[in-house]
Amino acid sequence: MSYQPYKKSIWLSTTMALLTANLFAQSPANIENKISVRWEVPTGISLKKNPTSKLIIKNTDSQQIALKDWSLWFNFIRGIDAKSVDSRFKLSHRNGDLFQIEFAKNNLTLQPKDTIEINFTTLGGLINYTDGPIGLYVSYDGKDTYADIKNYEAQRNTFTAEQRKAYLEQKFASNELLSKGSQQDILPLPAQASFDKTKSFKLTNTISINSDNDFNNEAALFIQFLKDQTGIQAQKSTSKDAQIKIVKTAGFEDEAYALNIDSKGIEIKASTPTGAFYGLQSLKSLIPAAAWSPTNKSLNFPYAQVKDQPRFPYRGLMLDVARNFHSKAEVLRILDAMAQYKLNKFHFHFIDDEGWRLEIPGLPELTEVGSVRSANFKDGKAIQPAYGSGAVAKEKQYLSTQDYIEILRYAAARHIDVIPEIETPGHARAAIKSMEARYNKLKKAGDLKGAEEYLLHDPEDLSVYNSAQNWNDNVLNPALPSSYQFLSKVIDEVKKMHEQAGVPLKIIDLGGDETPAGVWEKSPKIEAFMKENNITSVHDVWPYYINRINELCHSKGLIMSGWEEMGMKNFGKGMDVNPALADHNINLNVWNNLIGGGQEDLAYRLANAGYKVVFTSAYNNYLDMTWDHNFAEPGHSWVGLVDINKTYSFAPENYFINLFKDNSGNELPKDFAKNKVHLTEKGKANFLGVKAGLWSEKINNDTRLEEMIFPRLLAVADRGWAPEQSWENGENFDHQTYQKSYAGFMQKLGNDELKKLDKLNKGYHYRVPAVGVKLIDGKLTANTDYPGFKIYYSEDNTEPTLKSKEYKGAIPFNSKSTYKFRVITPIGDLGIVSTY
Structure with a gap:
């Protein structure tokens, strides 16, 4: 996690x-x-x-x-x-x-x-x-x-002049490789596609769309897209001569579709609304960004034959709004972008140590206390400041029940399943403190029974532990019946919200991550619990708890999902795969594959054992990681650097094929993967798909949130949807084939898709590409991390602006001048300055 x-x-x-x-x-x-x-x-x-x-x-x-x-x-x-x-x-x-x-x-x-x-x-x-x-x-x-x-700043540069020059030249060399490949036509890459770009079909002014009634929602969303992003007006029609036809056809998988473009027009075939929706997303992908303009009244599409379906049924994003809160409006923006790139699972992490962000009827303290971070936390009416929240509590840092219902409906209309996460038993401090406040309030009022109904901690517990985020009081106590009563109450209320939204809850995530060593060891309640249940080791409390909450979920007609430790147990030498629960219908999100950490094959071992697995590779797909070793780049680093190349290079079912360095950048032995476990046929049947994760410890505003998500999320979407590529197969990595594939993806990304994100929903904030610079034959030559962006520069050590010179070719170098280069996007977002 x-x-x-x-x-x-x-x-x-x-x-x-x-x-x-x-x-x-x-x-x-x-x-x-x-x-x-x-x-x-x-x-x-x-x-x-x-x-x-x-x-x-x-x-x-x-x-x-x-x-x-x-x-x-x-x-x-x-x-x-x-x-x-x-x-x-x-x-x-x-x-x-x-x-x-x-x-x-x-x-x-x-x-x-x-x-x-x-x-x-x-x-x-x-x-x-x-x-x-x-x-x-x-x-x-x-x-x-x-x-x-009010007045605080952090230093952002640690390079010496020579280090900076070497860094910029290394970046330049990496950027140069992006020109060596043919631009991808559709993102994510379809399973099968052929194009005849010598011929095209043209849509002009007012057009008609004939769609099956089962596809009315999908057609309406596409009509709205044309209205918002182009000058073309579209309307529903029953005519067989409509320019766009969306036909319900038997025989396609749930998410599959066929797209045909020829002289007769555009036809999409699918068996389900989801398939029809994805066919329309591919059609949108074929529209170049330059055509996304309210003044543009014609669209040209190349003749095409596309037969498509996703590689994996699970293609997701986990978003943390607990550590730092992000609003309903921002969540809806993220869902729109997910839908455009055919991501279908939204893992919603709104509960953690540092915040409870969802209103739960009947338990008002969860948001009255658990969503409020204040310097005045000692009175028990708030929790302590964390991750830059400051002294003064902010207004309404949570989602109301109605907010959540709106999110559910919005996601469902875009064929995205929302999977809520209630983090337990660790990462539960906000819940523990909220229920402690409830306990104190009701006890003071003389209602001891009510006070103890949802208590999550043992007041006499003297256990000493330190969690991964340095908490010493963040784990609920599984010996307390009230812990299960609390979970049951919360699950029931979340389930009701889904029912009110008309989106039945099928899977709920109960966390299970990072419970620290030392927990429960000095709890009188745990000691009594162990004697009562003939448990001889505190390590065995863990699988007992997992099994019990899994049974709780099953009793409510739900599948339980959680982080990998739900499928593991400490057998005395650290956590390892627990085969005892493998057939208990538990879905696992496996993030821990830190190179050199010994768990690189954990996802495969769990899938082979029988657990349903979503590979949430921290090494490739944790979007809160920093891009590179420039001190001005934001993000975490504990898993190493995660640029878009590392995200795109993820081989989900053959993970070791292109691992050459550990998290610190050291070369791995050539036989590194020799003794690692690979996916068996059984494991492949249990392998659900892939997911990106975005933790918000360092992300306290929506602009930073989007800059960390984009453009890397588009690479995750491509890896989850596109068929297995030739460079993923076998034991030897084909660098040349990979580089052509990567360059084609990056050209589509930079030349087209990010330009669309500039226009969708009034513009998204993505990581603006940085500039590589190299001195060649007495001239400075510059390029960008992804193609298609204008570079502005100055020669007098001033920060480049839109009024600065635009870079259009090599610049004669004067050793007495200081040159600064930067990309600036159409919506005014600024890239990191490269100084030479």
């Missing part, structure tokens, strides 16, 4: 600059507006192993600032070691990713325009600026008042 190899211990070496005795005591009020904070890291050196970085606090006011009675709080996703902290200061890890710096000596002041430099060593390394402190706020100690710091 969202594995984070961070550690809790902290080391801090602190230096102070220009501090003086507090001769003139001053009220700490308004400190947040009187200081600026900057995070800096060293340049020119590797930041992979415990680097030292620093927070610089500056007094921007004209008056001195007393350091007494206030402290600095921030979220920091890495570990810090505070064993050697300067005695004048105290740095504490509070829980999760929340840290506090207190100024222990009360007689210190910061003079106007002077600074404090707080140096600290980070455990786990740093990869880019989004690893830095976020959500900084001031706490006025003893007064229970808090305020967000």
